[in-house]
Amino acid sequence: MTAHMRLGFQAPETEEELSQLVVEAAEARTPLEIMGKGTKRELGHAVRAGAIVSTENMKGITLYEPTELVMVAKAGTPIAEIEAALAENDQELACEPVDIAPVLGYGPGDGTVGGLVATNISGSRRILKGAVRDHVLGIRAVNGRGEIIKSGGRVMKNVTGYDLARTLVGSWGTLAVMSEVALKVLPVQRESRTLVFFGLTDFAAVEALCLAMGTPYEVSGTLHLHAELAARVTDEELAGNGAAVTAIRVESFPASARYRTSRLREALLAYGPQLELDSDRSRVFWRDVQSLKMFQDVKYPLWRVSTVPSRAATLIGNLARKIDVRVAYDWSGGLVWIETPALADAAAVEIRRQLAEFGGHATLIRADSTIRNGTNVFQPLEPPHDALAAKLKHAFDPLGLFNPGRLYRDR
Amino acid sequence: MSTVTLPDPDRVVLARRNEVVKQLKKLAPQAVLIADLEGRRTFECDALAAYRRLPLAVVLPASTEEVSAILRFCYENHVKVVPRGAGTSLCGGATPLEDSIVLCLSRMNKVLEIDAANRVARVEAGSTNIAITQARPAKGFFYAPDPSSQVACTVGGNIATNSGGAHCLKYGVTVNNLLAVRMVMMDGEIVDLGGSYLDAPNYDFLPLITGSEGQLGVVTEASVRLLAAPKRAPVLIGFDSAQAAASCVAAIIASGIVPVAIEFMDRPAIHVCEHFVPAGYPLDAEAALIVEVEGSEDEIEYLLEKIEDIAQDYNPISARRSQSAEESALIWKGRKAAFGAIGQISDYMCMDGVIPLSALPAALEGVSLICRKYRFDVANIFHAGDGNLHPLILYDANDPGQLERVELCGAEILKLCVELGGCLTGEHGVGIEKRELMYEQFTDEDIDQQVRIKEELDPAWLLNPGKVFPILGRDALKLTIDLTRLDAGPDGAPPQGELVDEGAYIEGEETL
Numbered sequence: 045m046t047a048h049m050r051l052g053f054q055a056p057e058t059e060e061e062l063s064q065l066v067v068e069a070a071e072a073r074t075p076l077e078i079m080g081k082g083t084k085r086e087l088g089h090a091v092r093a094g095a096i097v098s099t100e101n102m103k104g105i106t107l108y109e110p111t112e113l114v115m116v117a118k119a120g121t122p123i124a125e126i127e128a129a130l131a132e133n134d135q136e137l138a139c140e141p142v143d144i145a146p147v148l149g150y151g152p153g154d155g156t157v158g159g160l161v162a163t164n165i166s167g168s169r170r171i172l173k174g175a176v177r178d179h180v181l182g183i184r185a186v187n188g189r190g191e192i193i194k195s196g197g198r199v200m201k202n203v204t205g206y207d208l209a210r211t212l213v214g215s216w217g218t219l220a221v222m223s224e225v226a227l228k229v230l231p232v233q234r235e236s237r238t239l240v241f242f243g244l245t246d247f248a249a250v251e252a253l254c255l256a257m258g259t260p261y262e263v264s265g266t267l268h269l270h271a272e273l274a275a276r277v278t279d280e281e282l283a284g285n286g287a288a289v290t291a292i293r294v295e296s297f298p299a300s301a302r303y304r305t306s307r308l309r310e311a312l313l314a315y316g317p318q319l320e321l322d323s324d325r326s327r328v329f330w331r332d333v334q335s336l337k338m339f340q341d342v343k344y345p346l347w348r349v350s351t352v353p354s355r356a357a358t359l360i361g362n363l364a365r366k367i368d369v370r371v372a373y374d375w376s377g378g379l380v381w382i383e384t385p386a387l388a389d390a391a392a393v394e395i396r397r398q399l400a401e402f403g404g405h406a407t408l409i410r411a412d413s414t415i416r417n418g419t420n421v422f423q424p425l426e427p428p429h430d431a432l433a434a435k436l437k438h439a440f441d442p443l444g445l446f447n448p449g450r451l452y453r454d455r
Numbered sequence: 456m457s458t459v460t461l462p463d464p465d466r467v468v469l470a471r472r473n474e475v476v477k478q479l480k481k482l483a484p485q486a487v488l489i490a491d492l493e494g495r496r497t498f499e500c501d502a503l504a505a506y507r508r509l510p511l512a513v514v515l516p517a518s519t520e521e522v523s524a525i526l527r528f529c530y531e532n533h534v535k536v537v538p539r540g541a542g543t544s545l546c547g548g549a550t551p552l553e554d555s556i557v558l559c560l561s562r563m564n565k566v567l568e569i570d571a572a573n574r575v576a577r578v579e580a581g582s583t584n585i586a587i588t589q590a591r592p593a594k595g596f597f598y599a600p601d602p603s604s605q606v607a608c609t610v611g612g613n614i615a616t617n618s619g620g621a622h623c624l625k626y627g628v629t630v631n632n633l634l635a636v637r638m639v640m641m642d643g644e645i646v647d648l649g650g651s652y653l654d655a656p657n658y659d660f661l662p663l664i665t666g667s668e669g670q671l672g673v674v675t676e677a678s679v680r681l682l683a684a685p686k687r688a689p690v691l692i693g694f695d696s697a698q699a700a701a702s703c704v705a706a707i708i709a710s711g712i713v714p715v716a717i718e719f720m721d722r723p724a725i726h727v728c729e730h731f732v733p734a735g736y737p738l739d740a741e742a743a744l745i746v747e748v749e750g751s752e753d754e755i756e757y758l759l760e761k762i763e764d765i766a767q768d769y770n771p772i773s774a775r776r777s778q779s780a781e782e783s784a785l786i787w788k789g790r791k792a793a794f795g796a797i798g799q800i801s802d803y804m805c806m807d808g809v810i811p812l813s814a815l816p817a818a819l820e821g822v823s824l825i826c827r828k829y830r831f832d833v834a835n836i837f838h839a840g841d842g843n844l845h846p847l848i849l850y851d852a853n854d855p856g857q858l859e860r861v862e863l864c865g866a867e868i869l870k871l872c873v874e875l876g877g878c879l880t881g882e883h884g885v886g887i888e889k890r891e892l893m894y895e896q897f898t899d900e901d902i903d904q905q906v907r908i909k910e911e912l913d914p915a916w917l918l919n920p921g922k923v924f925p926i927l928g929r930d931a932l933k934l935t936i937d938l939t940r941l942d943a944g945p946d947g948a949p950p951q952g953e954l955v956d957e958g959a960y961i962e963g964e965e966t967l
């Protein structure tokens with residue numbers, strides 16, 4: 045907190061106070077670092093700010109209608125509070141947002157919902173249920189002029205005017221400061237079952253996972269862990285096997301989940317013998333994945349790469365010829381977590397060179413500050429796209445008050 | 456008489472019509488150019504047929520490059536552009552302006568690639584919605600958003616209005632199923648956003664483009680998600696009151712089951728549809744629900760049983776499970792033909808408000824009271840599971856005065872939706888129809904923020920102007936929009952939206 049104090053740390057309690065603060069900052073041309081609890085401060089570039097504004101004191105669930113699958117919460121509401129309220133009604137955030145905090149050295153549990161929406165880091169279930177952004181129904185925020193704005197609402201469908209709410213999702217606090225978000229929530233599926241294959245090559249694994257995605261069995265997790273990473277999960281049998289682990293999850297009511305895994309077993313017989321995890325083990329395993337347990341105890345640079353699923357193994361194959369990598373494929377290959385050696389640029393140049401050919405984008409989730417300072421943490425954009433991004437920024441935050449330097453050093 | 460005004464044309468541009476047409480022909484040699492009166496008349500309105508304007512010309516380009524050349528020319532020459540797909544917009548989103556060209560994408564209708572391994576379809580923006588699911592290589596897969604107009608409407612139009620459909624309850628609407636667009640900005644710049652991978656690097660433009668009603672760029676290609684097609688079966692449940700059916704919808708959602716679709720039909724809708732497509736809808740019911748689930752036979756059985764159990768609390772008078780694929784198809788055929796069927800017996804104005812589910816009984820009650828007050832009959836047929844109402848207000852377009860009355864009636868219904876915690880439009884868009892109601896839902900600041908984005912991307916307001924944003928309450932729009940262009944006829948009186956006088960402003964009727 046002392047660093048915060050030196051810079052001037054403000055944690056308004058109401059939207060009006062927040063708006064007033066931004067108006068004052070605009071008048072004084074004081075750039076602001078925007079944060080919730082700051083658990084992701086070490087992700088991205090250092091912000092060149094004259095003061096910090098945190099939404100952590102704007103908290104509380106303002107509306108929760110379990111029967112309508114809607115929750116509205118102030119931006120600073122801790123995720124733990126939201127999860128607890130949902131759990132009481134057997135509901136959850138279906139996008140299964142990844143808990144990045146532990147790999148950045150923070151404890152789990154106290155990130156804010158504003159931070160979750162601002163970063164849009166969705167987890168394994170994204171392939172079936174959509175991203176954080178797909179579950180955002182509406183947002184209230186303060187723009188760079190200090191104006192209180194809203195978009196969307198609390199209903200399931202809405203095309204009234206431009207969709208600024210979903211546009212703000214994943215903008216890392218650089219467009220507007222969110223004060224409240226409305227989320228779609230979903231019932232927890234009663235049964236979770238996971239089929240596990242051991243020792244598949246990356247190519248075979250990605251192929252099997254893509255096949256599973258092409259079945260109508262509503263697969264909600266498709267993961268492949270290199271053996272070194274599999275060894276770090278909680279489940280003793282999986283960790284102790286010494287082989288790569290390929291996992292396919294189905295969630296439904298019990299009879300249906302059993303039926304679906306049996307059909308998947310048949311469809312994937314060619315990939316060798318399988319182990320089936322029951323609900324308890326399955327939940328523990330995917331909770332490990334959600335909190336990136338396999339990357340927590342080591343401190344190597346960690347990348348999050350979104351790419352074309354079926355070509356992911358080739359992409360990694362190319363990369364592995366140049367550098368030593370440990371890889372977790374999620375989203376049937378569409379999401380690749382890559383642990384690299386502590387090279388000067390954490391292999392940024394090589395990873396992005398490959399991506400230019402394969403399609404997709406890469407974010408450096410973890411690396412020490414000397415590496416981050418010399419590298420683009422976020423994917424650099426192509427010129428026409430970059431020009432659009434600059435215009436969008438200008439439309440929301442014309443003075444460039446919010447989080448300057450956070451996403452790209454020159455903006 | 457009516458309540459919607461359209462912007463006054465720029466007479467300088469009107470006077471240059473011949474030159475504009477000549478240049479377009481030169482710039483886009485592969486395009487079909489329609490400049491004759493008869494041809495242009497085909498494009499003078501969309502499905503909101505009460506409003507018509509003859510455009511300067513209609514261009515149907517053959518490629519993204521041609522779209523780019525056309526937009527660049529229009530940008531440099533201050534010619535407005537109204538993008539158009541199939542013209543099925545129900546809100547006047549594709550209504551031409553007299554000083555605009557219509558840029559119609561319907562000839563760019565190829566399915567470019569079906570990538571089964573990654574479950575992605577890449578199509579040109581003029582492809583029809585149904586063409587994706589019907590593409591031969593997509594066998595076993597489907598594209599989830601299924602507007603009732605899907606045999607006609609285009610993917611570009613779907614993106615511009617963020618279209619939904621009956622099966623969006625489970626799979627989400629267009630924005631949730633879109634992976635990438637190729638888009639041409641007003642100045643002709645071609646931008647690629649997204650790809651066959653998930654989530655955006657940096658800002659996510661896809662939700663901004665989706666639902667922007669053709670005002671931010673012209674989409675020429677899109678990649679969408681394909682899903683493996685499971686077996687499905689509906690149950691048709693009849694109730695003796697609309698209230699009971701509405702309460703049952705809320706109870707199903709509350710139970711934790713997410714069916715693929717829950718469609719609601721009231722008595723007038725049931726009768727009209729059954730007459731049009733004999734699908735066995737319950738003619739003795741005041742309201743009926745089509746609830747569809749999917750999975751294996753056992754799963755379907757289990758879920759339908761649970762749903763019928765829930766329905767028991769609302770005294771259903773009938774419940775009929777579909778026994779075959781043919782029967783299911785027939786049930787859906789009736790539902791999807793509903794607007795057309797009603798259109799055959801009467802003119803109608805289709806509303807599209809959304810309300811929170813728990814307010815559904817109150818909303819239906821309110822709709823019925825409001826229509827009674829304005830002396831109109833109403834038929835309700837809508838996507839009930841996500842609270843998206845579609846009251847069809849029946850009126851006679853030939854009776855002078857009824858158009859204005861029906862619009863006032865519709866506006867009152869939409870205001871009610873907002874009051875109940877909902878919004879003006881769930882899937883049809885704002886267009887010209889609901890433009891002036893925007894302040895019911897938004898503050899000045901809310902609208903200004905949207906307008907600022909428009910101004911960054913299209914500073915001269917050339918792309919589909921006069922839509923989405925209010926042009927009457929213009930004092931509130933304190934931004935740099937050139938409002939004199941958008942508003943007011945002579946002596947400041949807003950021009951009225953009568954049918955266009957064929958002779959007006961049309962000089963040189965030569966066909967090119």
Ligand SMILES: Cc1cc2nc3c(=O)[nH]c(=O)nc-3n(C[C@@H](O)[C@H](O)[C@H](O)COP(=O)(O)OP(=O)(O)OC[C@H]3O[C@@H](n4cnc5c(N)ncnc54)[C@H](O)[C@@H]3O)c2cc1C
Nearest residue numbers: 078080081082083084145152153155156158159162217222
């Ligand atoms: C089951 C579950 C458990 C989770 N547990 C945790 C957990 O324990 N810890 C954790 O950190 N995450 C957890 N998450 C993930 C998620 O909550 C986010 O990572 C977390 O909320 C980040 O919050 P923060 O306040 O620390 O973000 P910060 O690090 O403060 O901010 C991250 C980014 O968001 C921006 N931002 C923050 N608030 C706003 C706002 N109001 N308006 C605009 N921009 C804003 C900041 O500018 C910054 O760029 C969990 C998710 C789930 C589903």
Ligand SMILES: Cc1cc2nc3c(=O)[nH]c(=O)nc-3n(C[C@H](O)[C@H](O)[C@H](O)COP(=O)(O)OP(=O)(O)OC[C@H]3O[C@@H](n4cnc5c(N)ncnc54)[C@H](O)[C@@H]3O)c2cc1C
Nearest residue numbers: 540541542543544548602603609611612613615619669674
């Ligand atoms: C009988 C009937 C039933 C309907 N049912 C449904 C339904 O169930 N769900 C639903 O959501 N809608 C429904 N609609 C409304 C309509 O079909 C949809 O809005 C559809 O998406 C419009 O597509 P279109 O190709 O006809 O677009 P148009 O009507 O031609 O245009 C609609 C809007 O999109 C813009 N536009 C079109 N193409 C492009 C492009 N390539 N780039 C940029 N902008 C573009 C236009 O400028 C305009 O603003 C229905 C309409 C009818 C007539």
